Every structure is written in structure tokens, then in C-alpha cells.
Amino acid sequence: MLVFAEALRNGLGTYVKAITDPDALSAIKLTLIAAGIAVPANLVFGVAAAWAIAKFEFRGKTFLTTLIDLPFSVSPVVAGLIYVLMFGASGWARPLLDTADIQIIFAVPGIVLATIFVTFPFIARELIPLMQQQGTDDEQAALSLGANGWQTFWYVTLPNVKWALLYGVLLCNARAMGEFGAVSVVSGHIRGQTNTMPLHVEILYNEYNFAASFAVASLLAGLALLTLALKSFLEARHGSELARSQKH
Amino acid sequence: MEILVNNINKHFGAFSALKNVDLTIRSGELIALLGPSGSGKTTLLRIIAGLDYADTGTVSFGGVDMAGTPLRERQIGFVFQHYALFKHMTVRENVSFGLSVLPRGKRPQKWLIADRADELLELVQLADLGDRYPHQLSGGQRQRVALARALAIEPKVLLLDEPFGALDAKVRKELRQWLRELHLQTGVTTIFVTHDQEEALELADRVVIMEKGTIAQVDTVDRVYEHPASPFVFDFMGSTNIIPASLHGRELYLDGKLVATLSGSILPGGAVDIYVRPGDLRATGEHSEGVEVMVKSVQRTGPLVRASVTLASNDQPLIVELPHLHHDVPRFREGSRLYLRLMQYSVFPSADRLASRDSVEKPTLIGRERVREALP
Numbered sequence: 001m002l003v004f005a006e007a008l009r010n011g012l013g014t015y016v017k018a019i020t021d022p023d024a025l026s027a028i029k030l031t032l033i034a035a036g037i038a039v040p041a042n043l044v045f046g047v048a049a050a051w052a053i054a055k056f057e058f059r060g061k062t063f064l065t066t067l068i069d070l071p072f073s074v075s076p077v078v079a080g081l082i083y084v085l086m087f088g089a090s091g092w093a094r095p096l097l098d099t100a101d102i103q104i105i106f107a108v109p110g111i112v113l114a115t116i117f118v119t120f121p122f123i124a125r126e127l128i129p130l131m132q133q134q135g136t137d138d139e140q141a142a143l144s145l146g147a148n149g150w151q152t153f154w155y156v157t158l159p160n161v162k163w164a165l166l167y168g169v170l171l172c173n174a175r176a177m178g179e180f181g182a183v184s185v186v187s188g189h190i191r192g193q194t195n196t197m198p199l200h201v202e203i204l205y206n207e208y209n210f211a212a213s214f215a216v217a218s219l220l221a222g223l224a225l226l227t228l229a230l231k232s233f234l235e236a237r238h239g240s241e242l243a244r245s246q247k248h
Numbered sequence: 249m250e251i252l253v254n255n256i257n258k259h260f261g262a263f264s265a266l267k268n269v270d271l272t273i274r275s276g277e278l279i280a281l282l283g284p285s286g287s288g289k290t291t292l293l294r295i296i297a298g299l300d301y302a303d304t305g306t307v308s309f310g311g312v313d314m315a316g317t318p319l320r321e322r323q324i325g326f327v328f329q330h331y332a333l334f335k336h337m338t339v340r341e342n343v344s345f346g347l348s349v350l351p352r353g354k355r356p357q358k359w360l361i362a363d364r365a366d367e368l369l370e371l372v373q374l375a376d377l378g379d380r381y382p383h384q385l386s387g388g389q390r391q392r393v394a395l396a397r398a399l400a401i402e403p404k405v406l407l408l409d410e411p412f413g414a415l416d417a418k419v420r421k422e423l424r425q426w427l428r429e430l431h432l433q434t435g436v437t438t439i440f441v442t443h444d445q446e447e448a449l450e451l452a453d454r455v456v457i458m459e460k461g462t463i464a465q466v467d468t469v470d471r472v473y474e475h476p477a478s479p480f481v482f483d484f485m486g487s488t489n490i491i492p493a494s495l496h497g498r499e500l501y502l503d504g505k506l507v508a509t510l511s512g513s514i515l516p517g518g519a520v521d522i523y524v525r526p527g528d529l530r531a532t533g534e535h536s537e538g539v540e541v542m543v544k545s546v547q548r549t550g551p552l553v554r555a556s557v558t559l560a561s562n563d564q565p566l567i568v569e570l571p572h573l574h575h576d577v578p579r580f581r582e583g584s585r586l587y588l589r590l591m592q593y594s595v596f597p598s599a600d601r602l603a604s605r606d607s608v609e610k611p612t613l614i615g616r617e618r619v620r621e622a623l624p
Contacts, residue, residue, distance in 0.1 A: 137332035144326040145346035159336040
């Protein structure tokens with residue numbers, strides 16, 4: 001509420017002007033791009049990782065589980081610094097990138113990579129406990145009825161976890177759009193080029209341009225409210241299934 | 249489809265779940281794998297299905313080694329204890345699943361699949377529930393859907409893992425009868441796992457009794473009950489009284505008193521245990537080959553009267569069961585003394601004697617006697 005009040009303090013005109021400012025628009029666009037790549041990528045990674053961990057026995061399973069939790073335990077800023085170390089001006093992967101003429105740090109790919117890393121656990125974490133609890137009877141039944149691996153996954157495994165998956169995507173998306181720390185380190189804060197919405201809010205705020213800052217922030221707040229609303233809706237409708245996935 | 253299980257071994261870590269298991273299942277047979285939990289019966293079933301792999305040994309269907317054939321190509325119908333129905337599909341979709349995932353070339357037309365599903369639902373007496381979802385069905389109905397789903401692919405072998413384990417007693421009884429009839433109709437070779445001896449005796453043509461990863465006995469229902477191969481089998485098939493006794497030649501002595509003469513030719517003498525069912529003890533007169541007991545308590549449980557007695561010689565407790573209308577019932581009064589006759593019993597080497605030996609030799613049956621009741 002306060003955010004919206006501050007955003008509209010100087011009237012609707014200022015609000016619209018702040019949001020339609022080219023730099024703000026570019027920040028919104030970049031945020032949508034980053035989330036638009038990171039969420040589908042993590043959807044694929046998360047489902048694959050959860051499937052492997054919950055339904056199969058293999059060596060290194062504990063290691064993989066730890067790896068999935070890594071982004072939760074590492075500070076996003078540190079994660080960003082590791083990217084800089086790897087791909088930055090004097091990074092390890094620098095020679096390779098130079099020959100291919102790819103810019104990662106202080107450019108869009110870096111932001112996307114940082115976002116993917118930070119939001120990696122959300123979907124997998126949501127799915128693993130539920131899939132483990134469901135066991136493998138359904139899959140084995142499908143296989144014994146002649147289904148192949150893909151059919152089993154598509155017709156049996158996926159429908160069994162669809163609500164938890166949607167929930168995970170929602171959380172993942174919210175975090176992807178709101179991510180500050182890791183993105184801040186790798187972005188370089190170039191206005192109109194590598195500024196995402198949270199970074200843009202910070203810049204405007206530091207310039208004492210409160211109304212504009214809050215106007216952009218209000219968009220993020222709106223997103224948060226939407227996420228919360230969807231989340232409550234999912235919990236109300238499919239609460240029992242989600243609750244199962246939460247207790248572990 | 250004849251199933252041949254040859255020398256199967258299976259370990260889970262240090263635990264040996266199956267040890268050198270050999271088994272032949274005839275085509276069209278309905279066979280029960282029976283044993284206490286941890287005896288390896290479910291593991292054996294899963295290995296036959298291809299849900300699990302043996303460390304060594306082979307499984308063959310109709311003479312073909314199944315080692316290289318994955319689960320989805322074995323054409324088995326597997327019914328899980330907890331049904332494993334696909335929750336997001338209707339009953340009809342569940343039953344059709346096996347046909348709708350066939351490769352495009354072999355897949356029947358949609359309406360043919362629907363017809364077949366309805367036919368199967370008819371067979372399992374759920375014709376009007378095709379549009380329901382699994383969570384709208386009772387446990388017994390779900391189990392029947394699971395069966396219909398398994399039968400849809402026209403399996404060569406039907407495997408059921410504790411199919412009635414999660415159902416209440418009355419539904420279980422109905423389903424057993426129904427499964428028996430279904431088997432007569434379809435004739436599919438069927439193996440089911442159970443820990444309930446009554447279920448195995450009622451349903452199966454033959455029973456495989458498993459003990460700690462080995463097969464203790466494979467026999468027809470009657471023979472398992474009448475001729476248990478080991479004390480374990482005897483004990484597992486029903487309630488048991490164990491009476492320590494000694495054997496000299498063919499003469500069986502209980503506390504110095506001759507109680508019976510066994511019919512076998514050469515018998516290993518010494519300490520033995522007499523295994524006798526509570527229902528195979530009868531009251532008798534003092535003069536005959538009876539053992540004296542004291543009646544401690546008498547209790548009526550449904551159609552049976554159950555008396556707790558102790559041997560007069562050494563206070564060992566025994567249980568006697570009689571049909572409640574039996575003419576001996578009035579003789580069992582609390583505190584009374586009477587003589588019991590062992591009508592049918594098995595004699596095994598005594599457990600102590602076996603324990604004192606270092607061999608892992610199994611106690612084998614020494615003798616089995618059945619006394620014909622004299623006509624009045």
C-alpha cells in the first residue's frame with residue numbers, strides 16, 4: 001500500500017511518465033527476458049533433476065541433491081562474484097570467450113545466467129519430496145502396461161505433480177524477476193542496457209527520484225501481490241497435495 | 249505360459265533376500281507365494297515380473313529366457329498392493345491405458361479401445377463406473393479396476409502383490425471368490441503374494457511357502473496342510489501345540505509313558521517334538537493312549553470352544569479347540585482333569601537337539617500319524 005501511495009504521490013502523470021521512461025521500459029524488458037529464459041530453463045532442469053533423484057537410484061545422488069541446494073546456501077552476491085571470476089575481464093574462461101567474441105559479464109547473458117543459478121532450486125525442491133512420497137508404483141504400472149519411458153513421464157509422472165510444478169514455477173518466476181544481489185554484481189548497471197527492474201529501482205532511489213523509484217517498485221509489488229494471490233489460490237484448491245510436498 | 253525360475257539369488261546390501269530359489273509354475277495355474285514378512289515372497293514376484301533383477305539365476309516364460317526382456321515387453325499384468333491407479337484418469341482411461349500407449353501401428357482404433365475397456369469393466373462388474381475417478385471408488389472397486397487394467401493388455405502372466413492386503417475382511421472374502429472365478433474364466437497363469445494362509449488355501453491350486461529367502465515347501469493346498477515338510481511350515485499354516493517327547497525305535501514316549509507307535513520303518517530316535525493342531529486333540533478315557541491334562545480355562549469364540557489346558561506331568565500349556573456342538577464340550581470344565589488323545593500330529597527332531605548340532609540341517613519330518621476314530 002505504502003509503495004503504491006508513494007508511487008502516486010506526485011500524481012498519475014508522473015507515475016505514467018516514470019514507467020514509460022525509455023530506461024524504465026528497457027529495465028522491464030530485460031527483466032522479462034531474464035525471467036522468460038530462466039524460468040523455462042529451470043523448469044526443464046528442475047523436472048529432470050527431481051525425476052532423476054526421486055525415481056532412480058544411482059551413485060552421486062546425495063551430491064546432486066546438495067548441488068541443487070547450493071544456490072540457497074550461497075549468498076547471491078557471492079554467486080555473482082563467481083560469475084565475474086569465471087567470465088570477467090581476467091576470468092578463467094576469458095580466452096575462450098574472446099575468441100568467440102561473446103560478452104557475458106556486464107551484458108544480458110550474464111544476467112540470465114545469474115538469474116538461472118539463483119532460481120535453480122525452486123522447482124526441483126518443490127517436486128522432489130512429492131515425487132519421493134508418491135514412489136514408483138505408478139511408473140512401474142505404466143511400464144508393465146507397455147508404455148515407454150517418455151509416455152510414462154508424460155501421462156503418469158507429470159500429471160501427478162502438475163500442481164506442485166505450477167507452484168514451483170510461480171515461486172521461481174517471482175524470484176527471477178525480483179533477484180537483486182547476483183544480478184547486481186554481473187550487470188554493471190548500464191542504464192537502458194543492463195538494468196533490470198530491481199536495479200533500476202535502486203538507481204532511481206539513489207538519485208533521490210523517489211516518485212519514479214516507487215513507480216517502478218510498484219510494478220514489482222504488483223507482481224508480488226499477483227504471485228501471492230495465485231499461491232493462495234493453489235493452496236486452497238490443491239492444498240493437500242502441496243502440503244505433502246512441503247513436509248520433509 | 250509356463251514359468252521357470254532357476255537358481256535365483258538376490259541380495260540387498262548384506263541382506264540375502266533370496267537364496268538359490270527354484271520354482272516351476274505350470275501353464276494356467278493359480279499359485280500363491282505365502283510367507284511371513286521378510287521371507288522374500290514379494291522380491292521373488294518382482295523378479296518374475298521384471299520390476300527387480302536377480303543377482304544370479306534365470307526366469308523364463310514358456311522356455312524363453314526373460315533376462316534381456318524389459319518390463320514393458322514382458323506382457324505381464326501386475327497388480328500392486330495399493331492399486332497404483334492413475335489418479336488423474338477416469339476408470340475407463342485407466343483400463344484403456346495399456347492399449348492407448350501401443351505403438352501407432354499396433355494401436356486399435358479409439359472406439360475399439362473404448363469397447364474393450366467397457367468389456368473389461370463388465371468383467372470386473374464395474375460397468376457403470378467408467379466415468380468415475382479412482383478417488384471416488386471404494387478399495388475393493390479400485391482393486392478391480394487395477395485388475396481390469398492389467399487384463400487389458402491380454403497378459404501371458406498375471407502377478408498380484410498382496411492384492412487384498414489393504415481391504416477389510418468382508419470385501420477380501422468376496423474378492424477372493426471373485427478372483428477364483430475370474431481365473432477360471434480367463435485361464436491366465438496367475439501368481440499372487442500373500443501372508444494370509446487362509447487366503448492362499450482358499451484361492452490357490454498350489455502354495456509356495458517361503459522362509460527366510462528359501463522355499464520351504466511347494467505343494468497342493470491339501471498336502472501343505474496335511475503333510476507339512478518342516479516345523480516352520482506346520483507352525484505357519486495354523487495354530488500349533490508343541491509337545492516335547494522322546495522316540496525309542498518306533499515308540500513315542502511322553503514323560504515316560506508310551507503314547508503312540510509310529511508307522512515308519514527306521515526312525516532316528518532321541519528327543520523329538522510333537523506338533524499337533526488344537527483341533528486335533530480329543531478327550532478320551534484313562535485307559536487308552538492319552539495324556540493327562542488339567543483344564544485351566546474354557547472360552548467360546550464363535551463356532552469354536554477353546555480350552556487352555558496344562559499337561560499334568562510338567563505343566564506345559566496346550567490349547568484344545570472343539571466345535572461348540574461337540575459331545576466332548578461338557579467334559580472341559582475349569583479345574584477338571586481329563587485325558588487327551590492326539591488324533592493327528594507330526595513328529596520332528598526336537599529344536600534343542602538341532603541347535604546343539606553345528607549343522608544347518610533342516611528339521612525334517614520323522615513321522616506323521618493319523619488316528620482313525622473308532623466307531624462307537
